[in-house]
Amino acid sequence: MTLQTTVSWSGVGEDDPTIQPSHPSNTQLPLFPPVDSERINLVLPEIEVHLAGSTIDEQLVLNLKSTLVDPVMKVKLIGRGFLRWLVEDNPELDNNKSMACTNQAVYVSKAKNFHTEDGWLDSGVCIFDFHFSFPPSIPSTFTSKIVCISYFVQGTCCSHQIALAKEERCLLLQGTAGDHRRHMKDTDPLVVEARKDVIYFCCFSHGSVILQIFLKKNIFCPGDTIVFMTHTAKRTCKYVRKVIFAVHCIDLDSGFRGRGEQCSLKD
Numbered sequence: 001m002t003l004q005t006t007v008s009w010s011g012v013g014e015d016d017p018t019i020q021p022s023h024p025s026n027t028q029l030p031l032f033p034p035v036d037s038e039r040i041n042l043v044l045p046e047i048e049v050h051l052a053g054s055t056i057d058e059q060l061v062l063n064l065k066s067t068l069v070d071p072v073m074k075v076k077l078i079g080r081g082f083l084r085w086l087v088e089d090n091p092e093l094d095n096n097k098s099m100a101c102t103n104q105a106v107y108v109s110k111a112k113n114f115h116t117e118d119g120w121l122d123s124g125v126c127i128f129d130f131h132f133s134f135p136p137s138i139p140s141t142f143t144s145k146i147v148c149i150s151y152f153v154q155g156t157c158c159s160h161q162i163a164l165a166k167e168e169r170c171l172l173l174q175g176t177a178g179d180h181r182r183h184m185k186d187t188d189p190l191v192v193e194a195r196k197d198v199i200y201f202c203c204f205s206h207g208s209v210i211l212q213i214f215l216k217k218n219i220f221c222p223g224d225t226i227v228f229m230t231h232t233a234k235r236t237c238k239y240v241r242k243v244i245f246a247v248h249c250i251d252l253d254s255g256f257r258g259r260g261e262q263c264s265l266k267d
Contacts, residue, residue, distance in 0.1 A: 039063040040165040042075075042155050050151075052175045053136035060114070060128040060155045062165075068121045072158045073114040077132040079107040079173070081139065081149040083253050085265055101255035101263045107138040108151070140175040144267065147253060190215045198236045207236025 043059040050056060060075055086098040114128045132153075142149045151173045157165040192213045199206045210233040220226055226247065234240055253265045 040155050040157050040167050042153055042167055042169050044153070044169055044171075049172045049174050050134060052134050052138050052173065055131055055133045056153075056171075057129070057131045058153065060130065062121070062126040062128070062157055064121060064123045064126065066123050068157075068159055068164075070119055070159055071116060071121050073128055074156050074158070075112050075128075075130050076154045077108055077110045077151075078154065079109075079134075079138060079149075079151040081105050081107065081142075081147065083147040083255055085146040085253070085255070087257075087263060099257050101257055101265070103253070103255040107149075108135055134173065138173070138175050141172050142251070144249075144251065146265070146267065147251065188218065190218050198238055200236075200238065207234075207238070209234050209236060209238075209240065 039062070041061040041063070043061055045056060045058065047056075058075075060073060062073065082102075082104045084100055084102045086100055089097050089099050110132050112130050112132075114130075139149055141151060151171040152168050153171060154168045155166070156163055194211045196209045196211075197206060198209060212231045212233075214229040214231075216227065230243070230245075232240060232243070251267055253267060255263055255265070257263055
């Protein structure tokens with residue numbers, strides 16, 4: 001019996017509704033503070049997933065309905081991660097207390113300012129080009145019950161040190177794993193086989209069920225479709241009534257307790 005199954009993997013978990021990425025994808029935030037004369041947009045390339053070490057070329061577009069005096073336009077590229085989970089100090093004690101293990105990191109923080117020579121901008125559409133490069137060794141975008149790793153671009157327009165408009169856009173990023181030769185090796189096809197012996201009729205009869213799973217590659221990026229072929233060899237009189245497929249994600253987390261003690265968790 002041969003079965004082909006496809007599974008779509010987004011690369012970002014949504015197990016806990018209480019923890020969400022700090023900058024939702026493709027969301028245009030309201031202007032801060034709300035004004036009618038300025039509007040800011042970030043024109044991003046049509047790339048669903050960015051790779052570590054790649055460069056993004058973007059535009060900051062400012063739409064003015066009136067003249068803006070002493071303007072300062074700024075764009076930032078931010079990538080950061082945060083995790084938190086609770087552990088029991090001593091479960092054997094009656095007065096046991098839970099302690100929090102936390103950790104946070106900034107993976108990329110870059111900024112670019114735009115200044116005008118005359119000190120003012122006339123009404124109309126003003127376009128400012130900029131580009132950022134991701135570091136070569138940074139983790140992928142990820143969200144789970146205890147971990148949130150996010151990347152986003154932020155654009156702001158200020159005048160006389162007062163923020164007139166602001167917008168943030170989330171970016172999906174795929175990190176690199178290992179060196180280039182190992183990465184190319186892991187893209188080879190993968191075949192896994194499992195065997196289960198079945199005994200029935202008071203131990204006088206027995207048989208076996210053999211399951212093979214074939215994948216075209218070993219590494220998948222967020223947004224990829226996982227396609228695998230399965231072959232079942234049933235060498236028994238028993239019926240195979242159900243075949244269940246599941247994709248699991250395992251991550252290793254490292255945090256610190258209140259006294260600086262390091263702790264780890266396999267989720």
